[in-house]
Amino acid sequence: xxxxxxxxxxxxxxxxxxxxxxxxxxxxxxxxxxxxxxxxxxxxxxxxxxxxxxxxxxxxxxxxxxxxxxxxxxxxxxxxxxxxxxxxxxxxxxxxxxxxxxxxxxxxxxxxxxxxxxxxxxxxxxxxxxxxxxxxxxxxxxxxxxxxxxxxxxxxxxxxxxxxxxxxxxxxxxxxxxxxxxxxxxxxxxxxxxxxxxxxxxxxxxxxxxxxxxxxxxxxxxxxxxxxxxxxxxxxxxxxxxxxxxxxxxxxxxxxxxxxxxxxxxxxxxxxxxxxxxxxxxxxxxxxxxxxxxxxxxxxxxxxxxxxxxxxxxxxxxxxxxxxxxxxxxxxxxxxxxxxxxxxxxxxxxxxxxxxxxxxxxxxxxxxxxxxxxxxxxxxxxxxxxxxxxxxxxxxxxxxxxxxxxxxxxxxxxxxxxxxxxxxxxxxxxxxxxxxxxxxxxxxxxxxxxxxxxxxxxxxxxxxxxxxxxxxxxxxxxxxxxxxxxxxxxxxxxxxxxx
RNA sequence: GGCGGCAUGGCCAAGAGGCUAAGGCGGCGGUCUGCAAAACCGCUAUUCACCGGUUCGAGUCCGGUUGCCGCCUCCA
Numbered sequence: 070x071x072x073x074x075x076x077x078x079x080x081x082x083x084x085x086x087x088x089x090x091x092x093x094x095x096x097x098x099x100x101x102x103x104x105x106x107x108x109x110x111x112x113x114x115x116x117x118x119x120x121x122x123x124x125x126x127x128x129x130x131x132x133x134x135x136x137x138x139x140x141x142x143x144x145x146x147x148x149x150x151x152x153x154x155x156x157x158x159x160x161x162x163x164x165x166x167x168x169x170x171x172x173x174x175x176x177x178x179x180x181x182x183x184x185x186x187x188x189x190x191x192x193x194x195x196x197x198x199x200x201x202x203x204x205x206x207x208x209x210x211x212x213x214x215x216x217x218x219x220x221x222x223x224x225x226x227x228x229x230x231x232x233x234x235x236x237x238x239x240x241x242x243x244x245x246x247x248x249x250x251x252x253x254x255x256x257x258x259x260x261x262x263x264x265x266x267x268x269x270x271x272x273x274x275x276x277x278x279x280x281x282x283x284x285x286x287x288x289x290x291x292x293x294x295x296x297x298x299x300x301x302x303x304x305x306x307x308x309x310x311x312x313x314x315x316x317x318x319x320x321x322x323x324x325x326x327x328x329x330x331x332x333x334x335x336x337x338x339x340x341x342x343x344x345x346x347x348x349x350x351x352x353x354x355x356x357x358x359x360x361x362x363x364x365x366x367x368x369x370x371x372x373x374x375x376x377x378x379x380x381x382x383x384x385x386x387x388x389x390x391x392x393x394x395x396x397x398x399x400x401x402x403x404x405x406x407x408x409x410x411x412x413x414x415x416x417x418x419x420x421x422x423x424x425x426x427x428x429x430x431x432x433x434x435x436x437x438x439x440x441x442x443x444x445x446x447x448x449x450x451x452x453x454x455x456x457x458x459x460x461x462x463x464x465x466x467x468x469x470x471x472x473x474x475x476x477x478x479x480x481x482x483x484x485x486x487x488x489x490x491x492x493x494x495x496x497x498x499x500x501x502x503x504x505x506x507x508x509x510x511x512x513x514x515x516x517x518x519x520x521x522x523x524x525x526x527x528x529x530x531x532x533x534x535x536x537x538x539x540x541x542x543x544x545x546x547x548x549x550x551x552x553x554x555x556x557x558x559x560x561x562x563x564x565x566x567x568x
Numbered sequence: 569g570g571c572g573g574c575a576u577g578g579c580c581a582a583g584a585g586g587c588u589a590a591g592g593c594g595g596c597g598g599u600c601u602g603c604a605a606a607a608c609c610g611c612u613a614u615u616c617a618c619c620g621g622u623u624c625g626a627g628u629c630c631g632g633u634u635g636c637c638g639c640c641u642c643c644a
Contacts, residue, residue, distance in 0.1 A: 072584095081584070097644075105644090112644035142642075225571065226640060276642090298644030299573090305643095329573085330644065332637070367581065367592080372574070373637065380580055383593040390592085393606075420590090424582090432582050436591035443591095443608085450600080450607050502602055509604080520605050529606085 071126055073119075073294075074371060074428050076302060076325035077223055081428050084324060086293045091129045093288040094120065095322075097280060097297035097305070098134035098180070101161035102142040104347040105168050107376060108331050108338055111365045112298045115328040115429075117174040118366065119296065121471040122425045133287050134177040136162055139184050140276055144262055154263045155184075168348045171358045172365075173473040181283045183274065187265045189282040190274045193316050194254045194267075202315040208257030208270040214250045217311045223325060224303035252308050254278050277308040281321075285313070295322040299329055331365070331374040338376075351381070360384040363474050366431045387439075392477045393529055394442045395465055397449050398458045400527065407455020408448060414460045417441035421468055431472070438468055438475075452523050482528060486517060490526060493519070 071084045086092045096116040099105055105113075113134075120130050137143070138158035147157035162182075169176070183190075194210055197203035202216045214220050253275040258264035264271035274282075284292055290313075297306060306325065313321035330337075333344040351361055364384040368374040401407070417437045424434030445461055448454045454461075469475040482490075489508050496504040509519050518531045 099644080100642090109644045115644095140642085224639080300639070300643055302572095303639065304641095328644075330638070335636080337637075363592095364580090369582075372581090375580075377580085380593090383580060386594090387592050390606095397606090427584080430582070432592090433590075436582065439591055446606090447608050497602080500602070506603075518605065520607095521601070522606080527606095 071123070071426050072428055073324060073326060075323075076327050077322075082324070084293075086128060087291060087323065090127075091131065092123050092294065093292040094123075094130060094132040094294040094296065095280065095284045095288060095292055096132065096134045096177070096295075097301055098136050099165050100137040100140055100142060101158045101165055102140075102146045103161060104164050104349060106338065107346045107348060107351070107361070107365070108298075110168060110172060110348060110361075111331050111374065112296075112328045113169060113174055114172060114362065114365050115370045116177075116296050117473075118370075118431060118471065119294070119326065119429060120175065120177075121473070122429060125425070125467075125471055130178070131288060132177045133179045133181065133284065135280060135283050136165070136180055136182045137276065137279060138162065138182050139263065139273055158182075158184075171348060171352075172362050173359065175473075179287050181287065183279040183283075186279070186283050186286060187274060189286050190278045191255075191267055193278060193282050193285070193312065194274075196316045197254065197312060200315065202312070203254055205269050208272060209253055210255040210269055211251040212254055212308070212312055212315075214252075214311065217315050219314070220311050221307065223310055224307045226303045226307065252277060252304065254312065277305055278312060280305075280309050281313045281316070284309075284321075285317070290317040291320050292322055294324045294326055296326040296328070299327045302327055328370040329373045331376045333376045335375060346376070354378075356381050357385065357388070359474050359477070360388055363388055366472075366474075367435075369432060370429055388474060388477075391438070391442065391475055392479075394446065394449075395462070395475060395477075396479050396529065397527075398445070398454065398461050398465075401449075401454050401456075401458045403456060405452070405455040405458075407457050408453050410445065410448075410454070410457045410460050413441055413444045414464050418464055418467070425471060434468070435472065438465070438472075450523070480530070482517065486512060486515070486528070490519065490528065494526060497521075 072081045073084050074081045094116075096113070098113070099109060116132070116134065120132050123130050136158075139154060143154060143158050146161075147154045150157055152160075194203060197212065198205065198210065201213075203210050203212050254277070255267060255269060255272050256275055257269070258271040258273065262273065264273055284295070295306070295309075302325075310321050332338065333342075333346065336342060336344060338345055348358065348361065352358060360381055361384075364376065364380050365374065367380075367384065417440060420437035420440070421434045424430040424432075424437060427433070441461065441464065445454065445458075465475050489512060493505050493508040496502075496508070512519055512528070513531065516531045517528050520527050520529065
């Protein structure tokens with residue numbers, strides 16, 4: 070039984086989809102005007118984890134994430150970089166998709182672009198005007214909040230004239246509105262701005278209407294889940310509800326899910342504070358993207374995550390433990406005799422599922438994985454794990470369909486390393502410790518750690534997460550050429566001018 | 569100013585009133601090892617920001633105080 074917190078009711082509720090076996094999920098996606106920062110990515114990651122958890126529960130999931138490619142920022146950005154709006158947004162959309170892939174975020178079912186759904190938006194706006202929920206003024210169309218009595222139910226925020234005036238919305242708005250709270254569904258084109266034809270003259274859609282139109286287009290008038298960062302609760306999601314339900318006359322969203330923001334070193338992330346990170350920034354510092362993924366999911370989604378470089382280091386160590394464990398289990402010979410592990414694996418699986426089902430408690434689920442690691446590790450050391458180790462590997466693979474952090478490449482060593490290891494074994498046989506240690510040091514310098522176990526020596530990477538050279542795709546950023554070799558921090562430490 | 573959220577060991581972080589307060593990282597001691605490494609064991613929170621209250625019983629519920637964060641304005 071899957072339970073999830075619903076912002077509308079402010080409590081955890083048992084989830085069942087409207088249509089048996091199929092979950093419809095709409096997640097607010099990026100506005101493609103800049104590189105995604107780690108805060109953006111955390112929200113997208115939680116959307117990914119939700120989808121993965123639902124799929125593991127046996128549901129088919131139709132998840133849609135919009136790409137906002139027309140608004141004030143994209144228009145201004147295209148102007149600044151001397152590109153067309155289409156070229157400009159395509160460039161940043163590519164960066165967005167690259168980052169998702171780097172973080173092992175599975176592709177959504179659909180990624181609709183706002184500019185490709187202008188017709189559907191105009192349909193909704195026309196319906197709202199016809200039904201008396203919206204009005205035209207000077208070529209723009211506004212939603213009449215007073216026509217929708219339930220406004221404010223999601224956020225608890227009901228702006229009144231006093232609030233609006235205090236924050237200058239009246240002054241800053243060049244239009245004369247009947248009600249200061251009303252928001253734009255359609256904006257009349259300004260000079261030189263990209264525009265589309267409409268019954269009210271050339272213009273472009275307001276931000277809120279895009280989600281309504283595209284959600285209805287792909288998922289229907291009532292969707293099971295809608296996810297977005299907490300900052301979107303008001304006014305974005307509040308406005309979505311108002312315009313959607315006013316247009317369709319039926320419930321728009323059954324479950325509202327809002328991941329909290331992350332903060333950096335205890336403070337809100339902002340460019341002016343110098344604590345603003347993109348994924349690329351972290352990769353250039355030599356961190357493994359999987360460590361970033363791990364760190365972003367260490368705190369429950371409804372709690373703020375304090376993102377620190379020290380935390381990234383902790384994640385790196387935790388992954389090293391996990392990966393080395395998985396390798397050691399995988400290295401057990403097929404025909405080895407061993408003890409029964411089914412009870413331990415079953416306990417881990419039970420606790421793992423309980424975590425996922427309880428409002429997506431990934432930290433709790435992850436604890437189940439580590440408890441199994443601690444339970445099986447001593448058996449490995451004593452060579453008491455046999456063919457039953459397969460159960461452990463199956464569990465890890467199963468858990469990883471949600472977590473997405475366990476799968477990794479161990480890589481291989483070349484013949485020269487093999488030869489050195491053999492030579493070292495021979496030296497040890499002769500009790501030539503000096504030569505044996507010399508070889509071990511030599512391999513260590515190459516980033517390869519040798520461990521002597523009861524069943525013979527084994528090798529592993531010395532610095533999981535920083536030893537692999539990681540080159541950001543050259544077309545993504547011509548300055549990003551950071552290469553980290555064998556656990557040695559990159560010397561390329563300059564800020565990229567393009568960031 | 570209005571509204572909302574959070575405060576758990578050195579760090580990160582679970583914990584829908586009641587077994588000895590998960591898990592990860594780090595530190596110290598030990599076992600194992602030719603020495604290491606890894607792994608494991610023990611120690612590192614008689615206590616959950618502070619003050620009251622409800623209850624047989626509260627980290628978990630209520631009120632207050634302090635601190636931090638967020639929304640109210642573009643924002644994941």
